[in-house]
Amino acid sequence: MSSTITFDAESLPRLEEQKPQTPWGRRTSRFRTVVILAVLIPAMVATMLFWFSAIAGPIIVVAIYLPLQIIAAVLAAVAVRGTKSAGDAVIIVSAIAATIFSLIVLVSVLWSIVTKGMQALSAAFIFQNNEYISPSTPLGYGGVGHAILGTVLIVSISALIAVPLGVMTAIYITEVRGRAVPYVRFFVQAMSGVPSVVAGLFILTVLILTGVLDNSAFAAGLAYSILMLPTVARTAEEVLKLVPDDLRTGALALGSTRARVVLRVVVPAAKTGIITAAILGVARVVGETAPLLLTALKNDKTVLNPFSEPISALPTYIFTNVAQPYPDAVIRAWGAALTLMVIVAVLFTLTRMLSTKRPGK
Amino acid sequence: MADVGAPELRDLQSAATSHRGDRVFNRTITAAAFVALLVLAGITIFLGAQAIPVLQTQGMDFLTTSIWDPPNYGIWGMLYGSLLLAVIALVIAVPASLLLSVFMVFLAPSGVAKVLTNLVDLMAAIPSVILGLWAFYVLAPVSEQWQQLLNQYLGWIPIFQNESGNFSGTPFTAGFVLAIMMIPIVTSVTREVLGRTPPELINASEALGCSLWTMLRYVALPYGRGGLVGGVMLGLGRALGETIAVFFVIKIAFDPVNYYNIIESGGGSVATLIVSKFGEASGPYETQLLLAAGFFLFMGTLAVNVIANLIVNRTGRLQS
Numbered sequence: 001m002s003s004t005i006t007f008d009a010e011s012l013p014r015l016e017e018q019k020p021q022t023p024w025g026r027r028t029s030r031f032r033t034v035v036i037l038a039v040l041i042p043a044m045v046a047t048m049l050f051w052f053s054a055i056a057g058p059i060i061v062v063a064i065y066l067p068l069q070i071i072a073a074v075l076a077a078v079a080v081r082g083t084k085s086a087g088d089a090v091i092i093v094s095a096i097a098a099t100i101f102s103l104i105v106l107v108s109v110l111w112s113i114v115t116k117g118m119q120a121l122s123a124a125f126i127f128q129n130n131e132y133i134s135p136s137t138p139l140g141y142g143g144v145g146h147a148i149l150g151t152v153l154i155v156s157i158s159a160l161i162a163v164p165l166g167v168m169t170a171i172y173i174t175e176v177r178g179r180a181v182p183y184v185r186f187f188v189q190a191m192s193g194v195p196s197v198v199a200g201l202f203i204l205t206v207l208i209l210t211g212v213l214d215n216s217a218f219a220a221g222l223a224y225s226i227l228m229l230p231t232v233a234r235t236a237e238e239v240l241k242l243v244p245d246d247l248r249t250g251a252l253a254l255g256s257t258r259a260r261v262v263l264r265v266v267v268p269a270a271k272t273g274i275i276t277a278a279i280l281g282v283a284r285v286v287g288e289t290a291p292l293l294l295t296a297l298k299n300d301k302t303v304l305n306p307f308s309e310p311i312s313a314l315p316t317y318i319f320t321n322v323a324q325p326y327p328d329a330v331i332r333a334w335g336a337a338l339t340l341m342v343i344v345a346v347l348f349t350l351t352r353m354l355s356t357k358r359p360g361k
Numbered sequence: 362m363a364d365v366g367a368p369e370l371r372d373l374q375s376a377a378t379s380h381r382g383d384r385v386f387n388r389t390i391t392a393a394a395f396v397a398l399l400v401l402a403g404i405t406i407f408l409g410a411q412a413i414p415v416l417q418t419q420g421m422d423f424l425t426t427s428i429w430d431p432p433n434y435g436i437w438g439m440l441y442g443s444l445l446l447a448v449i450a451l452v453i454a455v456p457a458s459l460l461l462s463v464f465m466v467f468l469a470p471s472g473v474a475k476v477l478t479n480l481v482d483l484m485a486a487i488p489s490v491i492l493g494l495w496a497f498y499v500l501a502p503v504s505e506q507w508q509q510l511l512n513q514y515l516g517w518i519p520i521f522q523n524e525s526g527n528f529s530g531t532p533f534t535a536g537f538v539l540a541i542m543m544i545p546i547v548t549s550v551t552r553e554v555l556g557r558t559p560p561e562l563i564n565a566s567e568a569l570g571c572s573l574w575t576m577l578r579y580v581a582l583p584y585g586r587g588g589l590v591g592g593v594m595l596g597l598g599r600a601l602g603e604t605i606a607v608f609f610v611i612k613i614a615f616d617p618v619n620y621y622n623i624i625e626s627g628g629g630s631v632a633t634l635i636v637s638k639f640g641e642a643s644g645p646y647e648t649q650l651l652l653a654a655g656f657f658l659f660m661g662t663l664a665v666n667v668i669a670n671l672i673v674n675r676t677g678r679l680q681s
Binding site for chain 2: 049056058059063083085087088090091092093096097098100101102103105106108109112116122131136164165168169171172173175176178180183184186187188189190191192193194195198199201202204205206208226229230233256257258264283286288289290293294309315318322323333334337340341344345348349352360
């Protein structure tokens, strides 16, 4: 170091050449060899045992491969980075194992729905109802047309009730900001924990057993709306909060009344988000079965009247066809599951597409 | 809003409240906001009203005995079964969710983490009836094989005893299905909690030479403890109330109560009891019994859910 500080632009390293130095992240060839060995050896031992020994597969994976992999990772870590990194090796291997486990479950569910469901799919399956169809009727006759219609009817009824109420609850929390905000929020959270079977029991005891309503799409829609409301309210609340306060103050400064600020400025600004909230609400309830079993029962005919007759929906159709001794009935259940899963996937994709847009723009 | 002269939004709004239309608007919105309370109160009152006559005729035996044989009814086995299934599900789902969120937050590259987040959300969106269908036809046969192996190698441990040789309809399989339902719910909360560990704390611990394990142990987990516990309890609330996914893979057994033989056929839960007995309920009294069972189920899940939300809210607003 010279005693006088001089600025010499030439001697400074050029900015674009200066890459961050990360000595801890440097991969030496020794490191690479050790990691590859630590991955390969346990896998090879497990594969050998699987092929050449009589030990059952699950035992090999859980009792031999996983411990072996953890030991190998610990040894590799100690060899490369010293004893303190042994804990990291255990965490990393278990985290990857947990991720793979979850992915296997997800793939297994989706794979079985698609492969088995495709066997049932046909134009007849989508459009026909289940009238005159017994569990032993071969595929090609009858289908889930009535159940799709029932799902659409019941979900629409519940959306008509729960979406306005949910959005109004959110408006109370973010716009009206009354004294009861913490309580309202608390009740909405508590309501989101109501088990679906209890929502069904509630409608059953209040409206059906008392004779106010028949077992019908409307009763089921009411039960669904109990489950849908908290989802809509919580999502709508998050969305309304993202609307910039400038819009509110601006509108108030222009002389708007509070009601107009909310209805003409805030809600339109958060339109996409509110639609997302509604779709999330629909996605939350569309596969619920227990409330339907208690309120809508089932019906093999196509029902259009939402007030007087029992009605089938996709979940109840699946429910009645599971565990039937006839293979064709089971395939029907898988077909209905595929139909339902496609509906859920469409709703899911819609919310993803909408939520990438920011509200207020 | 730090400027002294700037009016707060609230003041501006209350200055505008004198308008008559606004008062109507405010009242309508306020009324709608209390629907949630109304529904909760309604469930408590109406289901509670059905529980009282049941407790009068059956006495406390309704809660402490396990029998479903007219004229005697008791749901102890189902209450206990709900708890047993929830415990099995927790034992599987909590480590899995924690590790999964550690992977997503601290280990995976951001692109992979984003894809995984979407996949976990998709997993949460699978309707329970579809999981039930999958559990009955795909999981249950595999699970029977696992349980035979468990029994063969670890049969000396009391919980893995099985004398009947029947491995279908066991609490193990049902708890496993519940765990699969819980993993995405718990993960979505724990991922967010871990992701909110302040980066300066993480950087500081790394600068001090902490490894990932020590950072998790002494920084991330203590920092997010409340949120993690809350997330687990939200999952637990869901598990206690889940009906259909469990319905197909559990054999409802009242007597004797299967206390700890988790790979022995037989068990149950309050929610599955309601669905399975509703169809064959022979009269208003049996329906009333199921409504009473529903009341106790509601009280249990409400308590778990309220505690979970209190814990989660205390550690900052997190939504599942």
